[in-house]
Amino acid sequence: MPVSPADLLVSLLLLVGSGFALVGSIGLARLPDFMTRLHGPTKATTLGVGAIVIADMVHTSVTTGRLSLQELAISLFLFITAPVSAHVLAKAALASQARRAAGRSSD
Amino acid sequence: MKLRTGLLPQPVMTLLITFLWVVIVSRFTLGSLVMGALVGLAVPLLVRAFWVDRPVMRRPLLALGLLARVLGDIVVANIEVARLVLGPTARLRPTWLDLPLELESPYVATILCSIVSLTPGTVSVDIDMAGRRARIHALNAPDPEAAIATIKRRYEAPLKEIFRC
Numbered sequence: 001m002p003v004s005p006a007d008l009l010v011s012l013l014l015l016v017g018s019g020f021a022l023v024g025s026i027g028l029a030r031l032p033d034f035m036t037r038l039h040g041p042t043k044a045t046t047l048g049v050g051a052i053v054i055a056d057m058v059h060t061s062v063t064t065g066r067l068s069l070q071e072l073a074i075s076l077f078l079f080i081t082a083p084v085s086a087h088v089l090a091k092a093a094l095a096s097q098a099r100r101a102a103g104r105s106s107d
Numbered sequence: 108m109k110l111r112t113g114l115l116p117q118p119v120m121t122l123l124i125t126f127l128w129v130v131i132v133s134r135f136t137l138g139s140l141v142m143g144a145l146v147g148l149a150v151p152l153l154v155r156a157f158w159v160d161r162p163v164m165r166r167p168l169l170a171l172g173l174l175a176r177v178l179g180d181i182v183v184a185n186i187e188v189a190r191l192v193l194g195p196t197a198r199l200r201p202t203w204l205d206l207p208l209e210l211e212s213p214y215v216a217t218i219l220c221s222i223v224s225l226t227p228g229t230v231s232v233d234i235d236m237a238g239r240r241a242r243i244h245a246l247n248a249p250d251p252e253a254a255i256a257t258i259k260r261r262y263e264a265p266l267k268e269i270f271r272c
Contacts, residue, residue, distance in 0.1 A: 073131050082225065
Protein backbone atom coordinates (compact mmCIF):
# COMPACT_ATOMS: atom_id res chain seq x y z
CA MET A 1 0.00 0.00 0.00
CA PRO A 2 1.47 3.36 -0.99
CA VAL A 3 1.92 6.06 1.60
CA SER A 4 -0.77 8.73 1.29
CA PRO A 5 -0.22 12.42 2.14
CA ALA A 6 -2.65 11.98 5.03
CA ASP A 7 -0.50 9.19 6.48
CA LEU A 8 2.55 11.43 6.24
CA LEU A 9 0.74 14.28 7.97
CA VAL A 10 -0.55 12.00 10.74
CA SER A 11 2.94 10.53 11.32
CA LEU A 12 4.50 13.99 11.40
CA LEU A 13 1.94 15.26 13.92
CA LEU A 14 2.44 12.17 16.10
CA LEU A 15 6.20 12.67 16.07
CA VAL A 16 5.92 16.36 16.93
CA GLY A 17 3.36 15.64 19.66
CA SER A 18 5.32 12.84 21.30
CA GLY A 19 8.51 14.91 20.94
CA PHE A 20 7.04 17.74 22.99
CA ALA A 21 5.56 15.31 25.53
CA LEU A 22 9.06 13.83 25.89
CA VAL A 23 10.60 17.28 26.35
CA GLY A 24 7.99 17.97 29.05
CA SER A 25 9.04 14.82 30.92
CA ILE A 26 12.75 15.58 30.47
CA GLY A 27 12.04 19.02 31.93
CA LEU A 28 10.36 17.42 34.92
CA ALA A 29 13.45 15.29 35.52
CA ARG A 30 16.17 17.83 34.77
CA LEU A 31 15.06 21.18 36.12
CA PRO A 32 16.44 22.11 39.53
CA ASP A 33 13.47 23.00 41.79
CA PHE A 34 9.73 22.62 42.17
CA MET A 35 8.67 25.86 40.50
CA THR A 36 10.81 25.36 37.41
CA ARG A 37 9.79 21.70 37.19
CA LEU A 38 6.17 22.78 37.08
CA HIS A 39 6.81 24.35 33.67
CA GLY A 40 7.64 21.05 31.95
CA PRO A 41 4.43 19.04 32.30
CA THR A 42 2.03 22.00 32.00
CA LYS A 43 3.49 22.71 28.59
CA ALA A 44 3.60 19.16 27.29
CA THR A 45 -0.17 18.97 27.64
CA THR A 46 -0.79 21.98 25.46
CA LEU A 47 1.34 21.36 22.38
CA GLY A 48 2.21 17.68 22.86
CA VAL A 49 -1.31 16.43 23.38
CA GLY A 50 -2.61 19.10 20.99
CA ALA A 51 -0.58 17.71 18.09
CA ILE A 52 -1.49 14.08 18.93
CA VAL A 53 -5.17 15.03 19.11
CA ILE A 54 -5.00 16.75 15.70
CA ALA A 55 -3.27 13.65 14.31
CA ASP A 56 -6.15 11.52 15.56
CA MET A 57 -8.68 13.95 14.04
CA VAL A 58 -7.00 13.76 10.64
CA HIS A 59 -6.66 9.97 10.81
CA THR A 60 -10.26 9.34 11.86
CA SER A 61 -11.68 11.86 9.40
CA VAL A 62 -9.74 10.33 6.50
CA THR A 63 -10.41 6.66 7.31
CA THR A 64 -14.11 7.00 8.14
CA GLY A 65 -14.75 9.67 5.53
CA ARG A 66 -16.54 12.03 7.89
CA LEU A 67 -15.32 14.92 9.96
CA SER A 68 -14.37 13.84 13.45
CA LEU A 69 -14.67 16.61 16.05
CA GLN A 70 -14.82 14.84 19.38
CA GLU A 71 -11.04 15.04 19.75
CA LEU A 72 -11.39 18.83 19.94
CA ALA A 73 -13.30 18.31 23.17
CA ILE A 74 -10.19 16.62 24.63
CA SER A 75 -8.02 19.64 23.90
CA LEU A 76 -10.72 22.00 25.15
CA PHE A 77 -10.88 20.17 28.50
CA LEU A 78 -7.08 20.09 28.72
CA PHE A 79 -6.81 23.79 27.99
CA ILE A 80 -9.28 24.49 30.77
CA THR A 81 -7.82 22.09 33.35
CA ALA A 82 -4.04 22.47 32.75
CA PRO A 83 -3.74 26.06 34.06
CA VAL A 84 -5.99 25.26 37.02
CA SER A 85 -3.98 22.21 38.11
CA ALA A 86 -0.68 24.09 37.68
CA HIS A 87 -2.12 26.96 39.69
CA VAL A 88 -3.24 24.67 42.53
CA LEU A 89 0.11 22.81 42.58
CA ALA A 90 2.05 26.07 42.73
CA LYS A 91 -0.18 27.42 45.50
CA ALA A 92 0.28 24.23 47.51
CA ALA A 93 4.05 24.50 47.03
CA LEU A 94 4.05 28.11 48.22
CA ALA A 95 1.96 27.23 51.26
CA SER A 96 4.24 24.35 52.29
CA GLN A 97 7.32 26.51 51.71
CA ALA A 98 5.86 29.18 53.96
CA ARG A 99 5.18 26.57 56.61
CA ARG A 100 8.73 25.26 56.38
CA ALA A 101 10.12 28.79 56.65
CA ALA A 102 8.03 29.26 59.79
CA GLY A 103 10.16 26.60 61.43
CA ARG A 104 8.35 23.34 60.88
CA SER A 105 11.50 21.22 60.03
CA SER A 106 13.01 19.61 56.94
CA ASP A 107 16.39 19.62 55.31
CA MET B 108 -37.53 36.85 33.11
CA LYS B 109 -38.00 34.40 35.95
CA LEU B 110 -37.32 31.51 33.60
CA ARG B 111 -34.16 33.24 32.44
CA THR B 112 -32.66 33.65 35.89
CA GLY B 113 -34.31 30.67 37.56
CA LEU B 114 -33.93 27.78 35.17
CA LEU B 115 -31.40 29.13 32.70
CA PRO B 116 -28.77 31.06 34.63
CA GLN B 117 -26.14 30.53 31.91
CA PRO B 118 -27.77 30.14 28.49
CA VAL B 119 -24.45 30.21 26.62
CA MET B 120 -23.00 27.52 28.85
CA THR B 121 -26.13 25.40 28.39
CA LEU B 122 -25.75 25.63 24.60
CA LEU B 123 -22.02 24.89 24.80
CA ILE B 124 -22.48 21.82 27.01
CA THR B 125 -25.28 20.51 24.78
CA PHE B 126 -23.07 20.98 21.72
CA LEU B 127 -20.08 19.31 23.44
CA TRP B 128 -22.24 16.38 24.50
CA VAL B 129 -23.42 15.73 20.96
CA VAL B 130 -19.84 16.10 19.66
CA ILE B 131 -18.43 13.65 22.22
CA VAL B 132 -21.19 11.08 21.69
CA SER B 133 -20.35 11.66 18.02
CA ARG B 134 -23.77 10.51 16.77
CA PHE B 135 -26.31 13.16 15.99
CA THR B 136 -29.54 11.58 17.18
CA LEU B 137 -32.57 13.00 18.96
CA GLY B 138 -31.61 10.96 22.02
CA SER B 139 -28.12 12.42 22.33
CA LEU B 140 -29.50 15.92 21.76
CA VAL B 141 -32.09 15.51 24.55
CA MET B 142 -29.49 13.99 26.91
CA GLY B 143 -27.05 16.81 26.10
CA ALA B 144 -29.72 19.43 26.72
CA LEU B 145 -30.58 17.85 30.09
CA VAL B 146 -26.91 17.91 31.15
CA GLY B 147 -26.60 21.44 29.78
CA LEU B 148 -29.55 22.52 31.92
CA ALA B 149 -28.43 20.67 35.05
CA VAL B 150 -24.76 21.68 35.22
CA PRO B 151 -25.27 25.50 35.35
CA LEU B 152 -27.91 24.99 38.05
CA LEU B 153 -25.54 22.83 40.10
CA VAL B 154 -22.56 25.20 39.87
CA ARG B 155 -24.48 28.49 40.13
CA ALA B 156 -23.30 29.06 43.71
CA PHE B 157 -19.66 29.16 42.51
CA TRP B 158 -20.25 31.31 39.46
CA VAL B 159 -18.76 34.79 39.41
CA ASP B 160 -20.34 37.62 37.44
CA ARG B 161 -19.28 37.51 33.85
CA PRO B 162 -18.95 40.80 32.00
CA VAL B 163 -20.52 40.95 28.55
CA MET B 164 -18.19 40.34 25.64
CA ARG B 165 -18.16 43.56 23.59
CA ARG B 166 -15.80 42.63 20.81
CA PRO B 167 -16.23 38.97 19.81
CA LEU B 168 -14.07 39.37 16.69
CA LEU B 169 -11.19 40.70 18.77
CA ALA B 170 -11.66 37.66 21.04
CA LEU B 171 -11.13 35.39 18.02
CA GLY B 172 -7.99 37.36 17.17
CA LEU B 173 -6.73 36.93 20.73
CA LEU B 174 -7.44 33.18 20.55
CA ALA B 175 -5.39 32.93 17.35
CA ARG B 176 -2.56 34.92 18.95
CA VAL B 177 -2.55 32.69 22.05
CA LEU B 178 -2.48 29.50 19.94
CA GLY B 179 0.41 30.90 17.90
CA ASP B 180 2.27 31.94 21.05
CA ILE B 181 1.81 28.46 22.53
CA VAL B 182 3.58 26.93 19.52
CA VAL B 183 6.42 29.48 19.39
CA ALA B 184 7.00 29.48 23.15
CA ASN B 185 6.87 25.68 23.38
CA ILE B 186 9.84 25.50 21.04
CA GLU B 187 11.57 28.12 23.15
CA VAL B 188 10.93 26.17 26.37
CA ALA B 189 12.08 22.93 24.72
CA ARG B 190 15.37 24.69 23.92
CA LEU B 191 15.69 25.91 27.53
CA VAL B 192 14.87 22.50 29.00
CA LEU B 193 17.35 20.64 26.82
CA GLY B 194 20.08 23.26 27.16
CA PRO B 195 22.31 23.81 30.18
CA THR B 196 19.98 24.37 33.14
CA ALA B 197 22.54 26.48 35.01
CA ARG B 198 21.94 29.24 32.50
CA LEU B 199 18.24 29.55 33.38
CA ARG B 200 17.14 32.68 35.18
CA PRO B 201 13.89 31.72 36.95
CA THR B 202 12.13 34.68 38.56
CA TRP B 203 8.90 35.76 40.16
CA LEU B 204 6.94 38.35 38.26
CA ASP B 205 4.59 40.68 40.10
CA LEU B 206 1.99 41.73 37.55
CA PRO B 207 -0.17 44.74 38.44
CA LEU B 208 -3.69 44.03 37.15
CA GLU B 209 -5.69 46.67 35.37
CA LEU B 210 -8.64 44.30 34.96
CA GLU B 211 -11.43 44.77 37.47
CA SER B 212 -13.43 41.61 36.87
CA PRO B 213 -12.21 38.42 38.59
CA TYR B 214 -13.61 36.46 35.63
CA VAL B 215 -11.44 38.29 33.10
CA ALA B 216 -8.43 38.16 35.43
CA THR B 217 -8.87 34.38 35.52
CA ILE B 218 -8.83 34.28 31.72
CA LEU B 219 -5.63 36.33 31.72
CA CYS B 220 -3.94 34.04 34.25
CA SER B 221 -5.04 30.94 32.32
CA ILE B 222 -3.46 32.40 29.17
CA VAL B 223 -0.28 33.14 31.14
CA SER B 224 -0.16 29.53 32.36
CA LEU B 225 -0.90 28.05 28.92
CA THR B 226 1.81 30.01 27.16
CA PRO B 227 5.01 28.19 28.05
CA GLY B 228 7.62 29.73 30.28
CA THR B 229 5.17 31.31 32.71
CA VAL B 230 2.78 29.88 35.31
CA SER B 231 0.39 32.06 37.26
CA VAL B 232 0.43 31.20 40.93
CA ASP B 233 -1.71 33.68 42.78
CA ILE B 234 -4.40 36.19 41.86
CA ASP B 235 -4.98 38.87 44.43
CA MET B 236 -8.07 40.81 43.33
CA ALA B 237 -8.05 42.98 46.49
CA GLY B 238 -4.47 44.11 45.87
CA ARG B 239 -5.02 43.89 42.09
CA ARG B 240 -1.87 41.88 41.46
CA ALA B 241 -1.05 38.52 39.97
CA ARG B 242 1.97 36.49 40.98
CA ILE B 243 3.61 34.67 38.10
CA HIS B 244 6.58 32.34 38.00
CA ALA B 245 8.76 32.62 34.91
CA LEU B 246 11.12 29.84 33.84
CA ASN B 247 13.61 32.19 32.27
CA ALA B 248 13.22 35.95 32.52
CA PRO B 249 16.52 37.84 32.62
CA ASP B 250 14.48 41.04 32.33
CA PRO B 251 11.35 40.82 34.56
CA GLU B 252 10.15 44.32 33.62
CA ALA B 253 10.12 43.43 29.93
CA ALA B 254 8.30 40.14 30.61
CA ILE B 255 5.59 41.97 32.56
CA ALA B 256 5.26 44.58 29.82
CA THR B 257 4.89 41.83 27.20
CA ILE B 258 2.08 40.11 29.13
CA LYS B 259 0.29 43.42 29.63
CA ARG B 260 0.59 44.41 25.98
CA ARG B 261 -0.12 41.07 24.30
CA TYR B 262 -2.89 39.73 26.53
CA GLU B 263 -4.20 42.18 29.11
CA ALA B 264 -4.78 45.09 26.73
CA PRO B 265 -6.89 43.03 24.26
CA LEU B 266 -8.85 41.45 27.15
CA LYS B 267 -9.64 44.90 28.48
CA GLU B 268 -10.82 45.91 25.03
CA ILE B 269 -12.91 42.74 24.55
CA PHE B 270 -14.76 43.04 27.87
CA ARG B 271 -14.52 46.82 28.35
CA CYS B 272 -13.51 46.51 31.94
